[in-house]
Amino acid sequence: MLTVRYDRLGLESGDLVLDLGCGAGRHAFEAFRRGARVVAFDYDEAELKDVKAMLGALQSSEIQTLPRSSWGACTNGDATKLPFPDDVFDRVIAAEVLEHIPADATALTELARVLKPGGTMAVTVPAWLAERICWALSDQYHAPFVPGGHVRIYSEPELRAKLRAAGLRPGAAHHAHALHAPYWWLKCAVGPTNHEHPLVRAYHEVLLWDIAGRQPMATFTKLADRLANPFLGKSIVVYARKPPRAAT
Numbered sequence: 674m675l676t677v678r679y680d681r682l683g684l685e686s687g688d689l690v691l692d693l694g695c696g697a698g699r700h701a702f703e704a705f706r707r708g709a710r711v712v713a714f715d716y717d718e719a720e721l722k723d724v725k726a727m728l729g730a731l732q733s734s735e736i737q738t739l740p741r742s743s744w745g746a747c748t749n750g751d752a753t754k755l756p757f758p759d760d761v762f763d764r765v766i767a768a769e770v771l772e773h774i775p776a777d778a779t780a781l782t783e784l785a786r787v788l789k790p791g792g793t794m795a796v797t798v799p800a801w802l803a804e805r806i807c808w809a810l811s812d813q814y815h816a817p818f819v820p821g822g823h824v825r826i827y828s829e830p831e832l833r834a835k836l837r838a839a840g841l842r843p844g845a846a847h848h849a850h851a852l853h854a855p856y857w858w859l860k861c862a863v864g865p866t867n868h869e870h871p872l873v874r875a876y877h878e879v880l881l882w883d884i885a886g887r888q889p890m891a892t893f894t895k896l897a898d899r900l901a902n903p904f905l906g907k908s909i910v911v912y913a914r915k916p917p918r919a920a921t
Contacts, residue, residue, distance in 0.1 A: 674884050675703055676768050676849045676908050677795040684709060687742040688763035693752055693784065694770025698724035701745065705731060708740030709764070713747045714755075721747045752780040757787045765794040769908065772798050772823045781839040791917040794841065798827045800909040803854040810861035819865075832911055841913040848906020852898045856880060857907065 677700055684690065686708030692701040695713035697720060705711045705728060713724045728745035750756050753776050765788050771777045781796075788794055799807075804826045807814045816822040833843040856876045863870045881887075883894035 693767040710744040768797045785839040797910045843913040846911045848902040850907040851901035851905040853907040
C-alpha cells in the first residue's frame with residue numbers, strides 16, 4: 674500500500690534514495706523494484722531486520738527481472754542526527770514518520786542537508802481532519818498516552834512552512850488512503866487495541882480486499898478511495914525540491 678507517487682517524486686533507475694522511517698519497508702521495496710539504490714533507515718532495529726531480509730530475498734528471487742542498478746541497505750539511527758554526508762541522496766521519502774518526532778524541524782533540516790541540490794523529497798503525514806477526529810475519539814491513539822505515538826497534528830500550510838524553513842521548496846500535494854480514515858475512526862471509537870470488535874474485523878476485511886486487489890470488490894474500493902481522497906484522505910503527501918546551487 675503505497676502513499677508516495679514515484680512519478681511525482683521523479684524517481685529514476687540508479688537514483689540513491691533514503692527511506693526515512695521505513696517501517697516495514699513498503700516504499701523501500703518499491704523503489705528497489707524500480708531500480709533505485711535504497712537506504713532503508715529506521716529507529717526500530719527489529720523492523721530493519723525484517724526489511725533487510727526481504728531486500729535480500731527480492732534480490733535473490735528476482736535477480737533476472739530486477740534492473741541491474743537495484744541495490745538495498747539498512748541503517749539504524751536517529752532522524753535528527755543522520756549519519757550521512759551532505760548532498761548525497763537523489764531522492765528522500767519520509768512517510769508517516771514526522772508526526773512521531775518531537776524535534777520535527779531538526780529532522781527536516783537533516784533531510785534537507787543530505788538531499789542533493791536539485792533533488793526531490795516526498796513527505797507524508799496524517800491529514801488534519803482524519804487525525805483530528807481520531808484524537809477527539811480516543812486518548813489512547815496518540816502521545817503521551819501511547820509511547821512512540823503521534824505527537825502533533827499537521828495542517829498542510831504548517832507542513833509547507835516547515836519545509837520552507839528547512840530550505841526546501843514545497844510543490845505539488847495530494848491526499849491518500851481515504852478508505853483507511855473511517856477504519857481508524859471506528860477503531861478509536863471502540864478502543865484502538867480492540868482488534869476483535871466485529872465491526873473492526875469486518876472493515877479490516879474490506880481493506881484487505883482493496884490492498885490485495887480482490888475482484889470485483891477492489892474495483893469499487895479503489896474508485897471510492899480515489900473519489901473520497903480530496904476530502905477524507907488519511908494521509909497528505911507534499912513533494913518538495915532542494916534548490917540547486919547558484920553557479921559560481
